[in-house]
Amino acid sequence: MKDYYQILRIPRSASKEEIKQAYRKLAHQYHPDKKGGDEQKFKEINEAYQVLGDERKKAHYDQFGSAFDSRGSDGFQGFDFRNFSGFGAGGFSASGGPAEGWDFGDIFSEFFGGGAKTSTKTRQSGADIEIDIILSLEEAFSGIEREIALRKYIQCPRCAGKKNEPGSSFSDCARCKGTGEIRREQRTFLGSFTQVTTCAHCEGAGKIAQTKCKQCGGAGRIQETEKILIKVPRGIENGQIVELKGKGEAGEGGYGNLYIEVHVREHTQFRRKGADIYSEREISLTQAVLGDTVGVLTLSGNVEVQIPAGIKHGEMIKLEGKGMARLGTGGLGDQYVQVMIKMPKRLSRKATELFEELKREGL
Ligand SMILES: [Zn+2]
Numbered sequence: 554m555k556d557y558y559q560i561l562r563i564p565r566s567a568s569k570e571e572i573k574q575a576y577r578k579l580a581h582q583y584h585p586d587k588k589g590g591d592e593q594k595f596k597e598i599n600e601a602y603q604v605l606g607d608e609r610k611k612a613h614y615d616q617f618g619s620a621f622d623s624r625g626s627d628g629f630q631g632f633d634f635r636n637f638s639g640f641g642a643g644g645f646s647a648s649g650g651p652a653e654g655w656d657f658g659d660i661f662s663e664f665f666g667g668g669a670k671t672s673t674k675t676r677q678s679g680a681d682i683e684i685d686i687i688l689s690l691e692e693a694f695s696g697i698e699r700e701i702a703l704r705k706y707i708q709c710p711r712c713a714g715k716k717n718e719p720g721s722s723f724s725d726c727a728r729c730k731g732t733g734e735i736r737r738e739q740r741t742f743l744g745s746f747t748q749v750t751t752c753a754h755c756e757g758a759g760k761i762a763q764t765k766c767k768q769c770g771g772a773g774r775i776q777e778t779e780k781i782l783i784k785v786p787r788g789i790e791n792g793q794i795v796e797l798k799g800k801g802e803a804g805e806g807g808y809g810n811l812y813i814e815v816h817v818r819e820h821t822q823f824r825r826k827g828a829d830i831y832s833e834r835e836i837s838l839t840q841a842v843l844g845d846t847v848g849v850l851t852l853s854g855n856v857e858v859q860i861p862a863g864i865k866h867g868e869m870i871k872l873e874g875k876g877m878a879r880l881g882t883g884g885l886g887d888q889y890v891q892v893m894i895k896m897p898k899r900l901s902r903k904a905t906e907l908f909e910e911l912k913r914e915g916l
């Protein structure tokens with residue numbers, strides 16, 4: 554019996570939000586397309602979330618959980634909860650056998666809050682790919698174009714994904730009689746349900762190539778390294794995702810998407826708040842008293858800033874239009890420079906005399 558709570562590393566008392574958070578963190582960590590990913594763990598994590606992330610399924614699991622185990626040694630493996638008519642989990646089913654059964658696309662729409670994602674994937678569409686890129690704040694300011702090399706499945710160029718040797722014909726799949734689906738009626742204590750799986754023999758196509766394509770061996774796709782130009786717009790924020798439609802893996806029903814999560818490194822001198830930049834500038838005691846013009850570093854380069862005489866320690870000077878690029882609009886935010894007055898620690902004899910004189914002046 555699998556313990557879904559243990560898989561997600563959460564207590565049984567975990568809230569809906571905690572379950573979601575745990576799932577996102579772990580799914581991210583073990584995603585098979587990532588370095589250090591683990592497909593088996595990733596599937597387990599998703600399996601656990603399919604149940605615990607759904608209030609009705611969770612309630613069933615909490616109540617009857619161990620009863621599921623009586624179905625046999627394979628536990629939940631390869632069993633598609635989403636096909637339980639009793640759960641009313643409206644019509645999408647996994648493809649293929651257990652190993653093929655996870656549509657990464659659905660997982661990503663979770664990740665990216667993508668309720669709005671207008672994916673019209675069929676169950677055999679290619680997997681989405683997620684990659685990360687790390688930018689400096691300067692690169693996020695200017696926007697970048699970067700070419701990456703991505704090893705992934707592409708549609709077989711010889712058969713155009715049709716799997717047959719060009720010119721050869723197809724016959725109906727004998728196992729599914731050309732429907733591409735295998736249906737099984739089952740009765741359990743939860744009620745009867747129809748389990749629909751994609752025909753493994755024809756992989757849902759309903760037809761079989763009489764002569765397999767020589768290049769892909771009838772798989773319809775081949776692995777290749779593709780060079781992809783990634784354009785990150787100026788003003789992008791840490792954690793935002795750039796979507797490249799159709800740049801994921803090739804599948805039966807077309808290509809998945811490529812998602813690029815952008816990480817913007819912390820800057821040593823700038824702090825970013827939206828489109829505004831905060832920085833500090835140290836000035837001397839005499840500059841503070843007398844005023845001065847000083848150089849200040851901004852993302853647009855060095856600028857001359859007027860320090861008014863008598864400025865106080867910690868006072869902010871606003872540099873309009875010298876901040877971060879605003880995503881989408883092309884405008885710039887502001888930079889706020891906090892003035893830090895450096896107090897002299899050790900005075901020369903001459904300086905001491907001068908300060909003594911200032912003291913007599915009443916300063
Ligand atoms: Zn081919």
Ligand SMILES: [Zn+2]
Nearest residue numbers: 726729752755
């Ligand atoms: Zn078939």
